[in-house]
Amino acid sequence: MATATKYIGKPLKRKEDPRLIHGLAHYVDDLVLAGMLHAGFVRSPHAHALIKFVDTSKAQSAPGVVAVLTAEDVRGQIGAVPCAAVLPDMKAAPRPVLATGRVRFVGEAVAVVIASDRYALRDALDLVDVDYESLTPVVDPEKAISKGAPVLHEPSPDNVAYRWELEGGDIKKAFKQADKVIRQRILNQRLVPVAMEPRGVLAEYKPGEKTLTVWSSTQIPHLLKTQLAAMLGAPEHSVRVITPEVGGGFGSKLNVYPEEAVIAHLAMRLGRPVKWVETRRENFLCTIHGRDQIGDVEAAVTKDGVLLGVKWRIVADLGAYYQLLTPLIPTLTGLMLAGCYKVPAIRIEIIGALTNKMSTDAYRGAGRPEATYYIERLMDLIAAELKKDPAEIRRKNFPQPKDFPYATPTGVTYDSANYQKSLDLALQKSGYAKLRKEQAKLRKQGRYLGIGLSTYVEICAMGPSSAMPAGGWESATVRVEPTGKVTILTGASPHGQGQETSFAQMGAEILGLTPDDVHVVHGDTAAVPYGIGTFGSRGTAVGGTAAYKSLIKLRDKLAQIAGHLMGEDPQKLVFGDGRIWSKSAGNKSIGLIEAIGAAYVAKTLPPGMEPGLDATTFFEPSNFTFPFGAHVCVVEIDAETGDVRLLKYVAVDDCGNVLNPLLVEGQVHGGIVQAVGQAMFEEAVYDEHGQLITGELMDYALPRAGALPWMETHRTVTPSPVNPLGVKGVGEAGTIGATPAIINAVVDALAPFGVRHVDMPAKRERIWKLMHEAPPRRAPRAPAKAAARRQAGRRAK
Amino acid sequence: MIPAPFEYHAPKSLEEALRLLDRHGDEAKLLAGGHSLLPMMKLRLAAPRFVIDLGRLKGLDYIREEQGMIAIGAMTTHAEIENSSLLRAKCPLLSETAAAIGDVQVRNRGTLGGSLAHADPAADYPASILALEAQMTMNSSMGVRAVDAAEFFLDMLTTQLRPGEILTEIRVPALGKGTGAAYCKLSQPASGYAVVGVAARVTLAAGKLAQIAVGVTGVGPKAYRAVNVEDALRGKKASEKLLAEAARHAARGVEALADLHASAGYRSEMAAVFTRRALERAVARAAGTKA
């Protein structure tokens, strides 16, 4: 990449925004087609039950109702929900698009009602009578895999979907040599992604042309197209998927859902366009959930805090069925369990458990926040045990810059990093040493400040195809139009990330134009060459690289044409201000438009050159990238209520080179706040009957504006050698880095109470109990008032 | 998301509204600001056959001073109460309480009367209404009656309002010199409702707590007066220690609610904490030491 740039690396405001700030953008629910019908699903109120009988007669005859269908009506016509992740010895758990004979989680679709308008549809949904015979549900994953639990799927009589094991180094020796062994159970609670736009699908079938068009709020238009063709038995070239504006995904729209296939089927069956849009309640019940792991760690360390070896046993709650990547996500946790540390020996056992709950799958970070949380909690546990500063323990275990590329015992190779540098910067920017003094002072006054650190590495730019379930490359076609405008068609499918802008910056830079001259098209399978989509922080690192390579191909072609026209060496031409300049001969130049014209008019091309200006690249990355960073969080806990207040947040992230720093900052902020959600507020709670009791925004708390401090973000830049842009990806970094920093701060605040670990979310009552019920290990020197309050607390019990 | 069908009436006068209410009885629901009723209807937890919209009534939307009391029309919105210069000067407790409700959009639509008549056990107003010893005026085709706030709340979602009655006015005292009041709340992080909300009103005379009223919401199935706290304070000289000790009685004898967001035990503890905080603030205000 050129060092002096005009657009790349600059904080340009977004090209996407004008339509969005005027309310003129179109999300799925904003689309209206002539004759369009509305569909809605009748969903199981039981977590586990047999379906005895479905009576659709009343609903069929209700005003405005066009059809009511059950599994029986679509039998043999729609294939099961696809799962792209296949692990060794994995047992089957196929999900029919409509429940067949048995329901396995609350919210599973049993019937679909189609009506002429939304209101009639809503009324008719209540008229479908389903007779259930309830079965005992299994809700707790550990109980699910123990003897005698009710069985969800016959192929897994023990409800174990798979066991995934990995061992690297000599773990026995590590524990034999250990001065200390540290053990802890660490939970990653179940989360609901809650993209602000619920999912939606609209489908239209044109019988004359035999084309099925599906508009879906998805992150993966091409994969969806292929899967729909397979599920519906339709020729793939007749299926077109369009993602209009997508209102956030965070992994929840990186999937193929039953509703997408059912709605497409209905459009074909009824010969009219059909739309379905999820309610928020449905979004909570039947869009994938994230996390939900129980991790048990045993770490062998020296008395100085050097890691010798770590054993992990993780039970991952997969839910009732496999969605697209369900079984894979916990294994990503496994790959990253060494964190940014030298771990000479590791043993990992992951058990995927089937339970009567919604499936878990990729949610922002997808397996890596879990890993980082485990290991960053472990580092603090080691520091606490050895009474050392958490920063010192981390420093001791970092691999050094000269060690890169660095191979971990989990079998991945980190591309490039300087962990020490980002930690030092974070400590310096946060005023760490001063904060520690402040903390000591406040403790004497009975005030509980907590300072939390996290140094993370994550796995991004997914990824080399060899390590991906369905291809890890990305495509881009660049077309320079005859009038000098540029179109970039990308297989990535941005939904808020801003690549319409950052790719245009790249196009403008390389071809010497302005970003306004470059238009980015995505999310239409009829327009864009086959691609993979946007997830796993791959949009820029993989999709952007494909676009870059196509742009370079066209620049080279234009240079050849210009050199031919000018009688100059194409190698010595540069692009700028809409012209192609000769470096050697004074100010000699020709307009870019002349060279473009030559390519299309095709009379003056160099001999043997094909006409046209169109280049396609399928970029296959040689490795993942491994962004890293260091976060510092400061909290204060109200001893009377257990309320945790975030006082300060400093993030240092290294995502390699950056196309647009404004977009990077936005990704980091959003990621940190989603981590605040997991650390402090969010939790999908199923009761013992398998009912989701946090099934609405009334009970599932998301971070709101008032809960946050002003976040300070900094960057170090360690370019990735994996792609020519040197970018790493940043979509998930905030979430991965921040979750442990926040909880480490909470635990640090509670140190005077002898607390060594706190489960997420750090809800007030949980914290309050730790402060009021655990006898202080060494009584904090609180003033009389605080002590009296604590006593008052005990007396009232 | 979509309510069941209903027949809609928008009476122009109170008389007309009362006639409609008489005619439709149990099958009718009154629509004030709609921020309690409409969410329930959208989730189909309520499906009235008739909805009587009070929004077109003239004259139920006012805040005015009458003989040392402040009369507030039932259709007055939370935002109007929050921002009323009259209330801020003479009964700031109510403005402070209104400001603690939900969010701007909710406060712009929700009404005092609607909230009180709905009697959600976690609503904010009931604490302050009790602490202010407000009078609730209810109209029916039979006439008008008024009850004290203490008698108004009967149980979860249940009030003194009889079939055919509409809550029309709430009267609160103008707080004089030497009186201070405060509302302190622990919010449920998702919904913003009160896990615990405590309103305290104290009058200092010769350095002593001459009058005292404490209303508590969120803790039990209905809002209540914390009489044990009041008894422990009345006639005594306010001190930090005394307030803290008295506040410990805040949930005594109350069967505290338990839910996902707070166990019964925690709720009771927080009732004590927030009672002390409200008392401290009210005393400081009464003494003129703090705003």
Added chain:
Amino acid sequence: MSVEIQVRVNGQPHQSHVEPRTLLVHYLREVLGLTGTHVGCETSLCGACTVLLDGRAVKSCTVLAVQADGASVTTIEGVSGLNGSNGGLHPVQEGFWEKHGLQCGFCTPGMICASVELLGKNPNPSEAEIRHALHGNLCRCTGYQKIIESVRYAAAKMKTRKR
């Protein structure tokens, strides 16, 4: 049974027959085709459906269309027509664009409407006041910080325009 209503939306008078249970948000989106106002929940907690009803921010999913009879509504499509707009953008819209106050854009119309009301009442809000005023609007992408910068930008812009 349908009811006749007259509503002025973004300055345009409309006369419509609606079922009484029609929510204002559905009236705006489906009857008038103004799809810039979004539906993000059914419990009045996300704020994506925020519009200005007689100048006040309300959640249009918790208002019946019949309740808006005789009222004036401004949706995101009409914000640029409000006082103080210049060159087709309201200062708040300009702020969101300049300061990267949006990513996926779904919460943005509601955020902008709530911010317009705030600046009408309080032309120079502090960070805390902005956070408080936007309490009723959820955003899952931005972490709110750039939204706050956007509102500050708008406040500054509105001040210089008034001069």
